[in-house]
Each structure stands twice: as C-alpha cells, then as structure tokens.
Amino acid sequence: MSQFSVLIVEDDPQASYTLEQSVNQHVGFRVIAAAESVVEARMQLAQQPDLVFLDITLPDGDGMQLLREMRQQDFAGAVIMTTAERDSSTVAQAIQFGVLDYLVKPLRLSRVHQALDDVVAFKETLQESNQVDQLQIDDLMRKGKAQNKVRSTPKGIDATTLARMVEHIKYCPQPFSAQEVGDALALSRITARRYLEYLEEQGTVAMSLNYNTGGRPKQLYHTV
Structure with a gap:
C-alpha cells in the first residue's frame, strides 16, 4: 500500500512531536x-500533502481562516482538525468547510489511528470506481455508522482483553504505567496504552503526566 503524505500544523512543539509519532506508527x-x-503552513502546503492535521489556534492567525483559504485555492487533500475548541459553532464551521474529522485535544493514539483508518477507507472507496452507490455514499457521509454498531467495543479493542485489564487495574498500585500493565498482562506497552486510552475515554481511568523523569514526561494512570 502506498503511503499518504501528511502535514502537521501545530504551534505546540510537544503536541506536534506526539502527533507525528502517532501518525508515523500507522503503516x-x-x-x-x-x-x-500560518505563514509556515502556507509554504509547506506547496508540497500538496494528501492529509493535513490543522490546529485552530496559531500564533499568527486562525486555522479556520487558513482552511477557508485552502478550499478557495482548491486544495485537494483531506483535512483533520486538531483543537481544544469544543463549541458547536466552531465544529459546524469546520464541517461546512469539509473536514474529514475533528479531534479534540488532548489527542489519543487510538482516536488518531481511527481517523487515519477513515481517511484510507474514504480514499479507497472513491478510487475503486468512477461511480458509487447510495450505501457507499451513506458510509462516506458517515450516515451508516449508527446502523453498523455490531461490536460492543471499537475496532482494536478486544472485549476479553479489556475485561482482564479492568479487573487487573482494580487492585494494582496507584498510579500505574502502560508498561507495568502490559508486563502484568503479557501485552506490549503500545497495546496496553491503547486499552488504557480507551478506558480513559470511558471515564474508568484518568491520565496524568509525571515530569520528574529527567527526560520526556511519563504517562501515568489511576482508576477513577
């Protein structure tokens, strides 16, 4: 499978680095x-990336205005907003300008990868043939998602493994890291972190950063 090129527009270096690492983990x-x-983004857009992760709050302008410019200039790539903005008018405006997804900070690895999977599915559907039927259109417009909830857990989350983890973290010392949980359950650190991020989204655990590591901050979790 050929790779899609990605431009990240983000003024926080740490957030940009974390997002870049997440994206590059996807094959x-x-x-x-x-x-x-905004100025630097305009220059980088000359490379015509297939996908842009775009923050709204930038030091020299507004990401939404940049998105408007991109559409006026017929930018052909996909756009995913990454922002802390949650008000409905901002979300509505982003949808109006054709964003493929809207990710609320702090970003989660599992959610970023879900968005990337959606980009792949979107591109593949449009490239398979010159015409699409109504079901394919509904899926592209995400109207069919509510009717397709067969799994009790999202893609990449096994219900049995999740249950084992929930039972384990009830009794493990607080706080704990993904590495510690992974070692206890014979899972990789990345897999354990994906499950912990899902549990955080469900309100079962909360994450905090430990900066007393002498290097990059360490993600620690505790039960809620």
Missing part, C-alpha cells in the same frame, strides 16, 4: 513536514 501514512504558524 499507511508518513509525515513530510510540520508547521508552527
């Missing part, structure tokens, strides 16, 4: 550039 995508401002 179908490769980050080709990162921009910390």
Whole structure:
C-alpha cells in the first residue's frame, strides 16, 4: 500500500512531536513536514500533502481562516482538525468547510489511528470506481455508522482483553504505567496504552503526566 503524505500544523512543539509519532506508527501514512504558524503552513502546503492535521489556534492567525483559504485555492487533500475548541459553532464551521474529522485535544493514539483508518477507507472507496452507490455514499457521509454498531467495543479493542485489564487495574498500585500493565498482562506497552486510552475515554481511568523523569514526561494512570 502506498503511503499518504501528511502535514502537521501545530504551534505546540510537544503536541506536534506526539502527533507525528502517532501518525508515523500507522503503516499507511508518513509525515513530510510540520508547521508552527500560518505563514509556515502556507509554504509547506506547496508540497500538496494528501492529509493535513490543522490546529485552530496559531500564533499568527486562525486555522479556520487558513482552511477557508485552502478550499478557495482548491486544495485537494483531506483535512483533520486538531483543537481544544469544543463549541458547536466552531465544529459546524469546520464541517461546512469539509473536514474529514475533528479531534479534540488532548489527542489519543487510538482516536488518531481511527481517523487515519477513515481517511484510507474514504480514499479507497472513491478510487475503486468512477461511480458509487447510495450505501457507499451513506458510509462516506458517515450516515451508516449508527446502523453498523455490531461490536460492543471499537475496532482494536478486544472485549476479553479489556475485561482482564479492568479487573487487573482494580487492585494494582496507584498510579500505574502502560508498561507495568502490559508486563502484568503479557501485552506490549503500545497495546496496553491503547486499552488504557480507551478506558480513559470511558471515564474508568484518568491520565496524568509525571515530569520528574529527567527526560520526556511519563504517562501515568489511576482508576477513577
């Protein structure tokens, strides 16, 4: 499978680095550039990336205005908003300008990968043939998602493994890391973190950062 090129527009270096690492873990995508401002983003857009992760709050302008410019200039790539903005008018405006997804910070690895999977599915559906039927259109427009909830857990989350983890963290010392949980359950650190991120989204655990590591901050979790 050929890789999709990605531009990250994010003024927080740590957030940009974390997002870049998340994207590059997905086999179908490769980050080709990162921009910390509107001016820099305009220059990097000349590379015509297949996908842009776009923050709204930037030091020299507004990401939504940049998105408007991109559409006026017929930018052909997909756009995913990454922002702390949650008000309905902002979300509505983003949808109006054709974003493929809207991710609320702090970003979760599992949610980023879900968004990337959706980009792949979207592109593949449109490239398979010159015409699409109504069911395919509904799926592209996400109207069919509510009718397709067969799994009790999302893709990538096994119900049995999840139950084992929930039972384990009830009794493990607080706080705990993904590595510690992974070692106890014979899972990789990345897999354990994906499950913990899902449990955080469900309100079962909460995450905090430990900066007393002498290096990059460490993610620690505790039960809620």
